[in-house]
Amino acid sequence: MVGERQHGLLVIYHPWESGTDNSPRWDSTLARLEVGEIPTYQRHDLKHAEDPSERPSHSEYDRYIWLVELLKKAGYDDAEIQREHPFQISDVLMSAIFASACGALADVAQMLGGLTRDIDELQVYSRRFQARIERAWDEELGLALDWDAGIGQPVRVQTCAGLAPLLLPDLHVDLQARVIERLCGPGFLGADGLAYRVVASAVPGSPGFHARSYWRGPAWPIVNWLFWSALRQHGQLSLAAELRSANLALLERPTSQFAEYFESYTAEPLGSLEQSWTAAVALDWLGAADYA
Numbered sequence: 075m076v077g078e079r080q081h082g083l084l085v086i087y088h089p090w091e092s093g094t095d096n097s098p099r100w101d102s103t104l105a106r107l108e109v110g111e112i113p114t115y116q117r118h119d120l121k122h123a124e125d126p127s128e129r130p131s132h133s134e135y136d137r138y139i140w141l142v143e144l145l146k147k148a149g150y151d152d153a154e155i156q157r158e159h160p161f162q163i164s165d166v167l168m169s170a171i172f173a174s175a176c177g178a179l180a181d182v183a184q185m186l187g188g189l190t191r192d193i194d195e196l197q198v199y200s201r202r203f204q205a206r207i208e209r210a211w212d213e214e215l216g217l218a219l220d221w222d223a224g225i226g227q228p229v230r231v232q233t234c235a236g237l238a239p240l241l242l243p244d245l246h247v248d249l250q251a252r253v254i255e256r257l258c259g260p261g262f263l264g265a266d267g268l269a270y271r272v273v274a275s276a277v278p279g280s281p282g283f284h285a286r287s288y289w290r291g292p293a294w295p296i297v298n299w300l301f302w303s304a305l306r307q308h309g310q311l312s313l314a315a316e317l318r319s320a321n322l323a324l325l326e327r328p329t330s331q332f333a334e335y336f337e338s339y340t341a342e343p344l345g346s347l348e349q350s351w352t353a354a355v356a357l358d359w360l361g362a363a364d365y366a
Contacts (some may be wrong), residue, residue, distance in 0.1 A: 082206030084172055087155055088141045092165055095138075097275065097289040098231045098282025103161055103222055108141040113129075122334070128286050163229065164181045164221035166210050170238035173203035177243045201365060204242045208249055211239060216256040222273035232277035233289075234297055236248070240304040250308055257301065264324035269341035270324045272317065273298050278338070285337055292335040292344055297320055299355035318359050325356050332356065335353065 086092055089100045115135075118198055123129050130138070141161050148154040156162065180196035206309075210218040212228065217236025219228035239245055240253045258264055261277040268274075272293045276283045284290040298321050305314035324330060332352040334345030 075143040077267050082202045083166065083169040083210070083221065084203075085156075086163050086165045086168065087145060087159055087161055089138065089161075092163075092168060092235075094167070094233075094235065094275070094289040096134055096287065097235070098280070099220055099229055099232070099233055099235060100161075100163070101282050102229065103224060104134065104137045104164060106224070107137050107140065107160055108267055109136050110137060110143075110161055112139045112143060115139055123344070125286065126282075128344055129288055160224060162222065162223040164210075165235075166207055166218045166220055166238040167235040169203050170207050170218075170241040173200045173207065174241050174243055176200035176203070200243075204244060207239055207242060208246065211249060211252075212236075216259075216261075218251065231282060232280040234262070234273055234275050234301075237262070237273075237301060240301060240308070243307060245308065254305075254310065256315070263317075265338075267339050269337075269339055271320045271336070272324060272336075275335070285339060286342075286344060288335070288345070291338060293324075293338050294335045295325065295352045298356065302359075318362065322356070322359055325352070 085280050089095050089097070089104075092099070096115050117129075117132075117135060119129050120126055141159075144159060145155065148159065176196045177200040180193050180200065183193045183196065207218055208215055210221070210228070212230070215230065215232060217232060217238065218238050219230060219236065221227070222229050237253055237257055239249055240257065245253070256262065257273070260266070261280075262273050263271050263276050265274065267278075270293075274291055275289045275297065276291050276292050278285075278291070286292065298317060302314050302317045302321070305311075305317065324336060325332070327341065330336070330341070330343050331347040332349050334349040334352065335344030336343055
């Protein structure tokens with residue numbers, strides 16, 4: 075369930091809504107939770123990992139289930155949830171995707187002769203979210219930061235979500251340069267010891283980093299596809315081609331199959347080995363051979 079606040083970012087009520095379940099982005103907020111009685115549950119995600127340390131911990135999962143119970147108790151009512159729910163994060167990555175999608179839909183609507191009021195509404199949403207994402211940029215960390223509504227502070231962690239401004243179609247050229255510099259720097263593509271020069275889910279050595287654990291360090295092809303697409307959109311064709319080639323080199327290894335994510339230093343395939351969105355982005359990269 076996703077809400078929106080006046081500051082212009084999508085607010086998530088559960089880590090699962092972000093798509094980055096156990097990212098260090100959520101650690102400080104989850105640590106404040108006081109978990110009450112939760113129903114018995116079975117973890118099917120562990121079927122896709124030989125080593126349980128690759129997935130969220132049982133403590134994290136208890137918190138996930140507790141948040142679901144709280145949302146159920148509130149009847150999934152937005153106003154009720156925003157009064158008391160203990161997990162409310164303004165999510166820069168989801169908001170950037172939303173801003174980009176609104177802009178793309180407006181373009182499609184214009185081409186198809188859509189209603190002016192609908193096109194205007196989409197463009198307003200795109201501009202509003204873009205402006206807030208740009209304001210979320212933190213010069214010290216060189217990343218856009220989520221906002222924890224519970225304590226009224228930014229979430230100061232270093233993950234790939236902080237590169238979210240790159241997804242904005244009308245990103246200011248100065249900020250675009252800073253995001254690309256961060257992308258190419260030692261925290262991401264320029265990190266020492268990477269098996270392939272691809273984007274990892276968290277900055278190596280930063281708080282919460284774990285090389286094998288889900289969203290705490292491994293590289294996800296779907297995330298790399300997002301940034302590749304954004305680089306092309308901004309005319310950064312050479313860098314986009316390099317990112318595409320590195321990801322295809324990773325995926326063409328016989329052992330890679332279509333893994334959900336990969337250990338960044340060893341290129342070991344992890345999680346589900348037959349992930350449909352990995353196959354989808356591989357097909358798109360292959361289809362882009364002539365214009366990378």
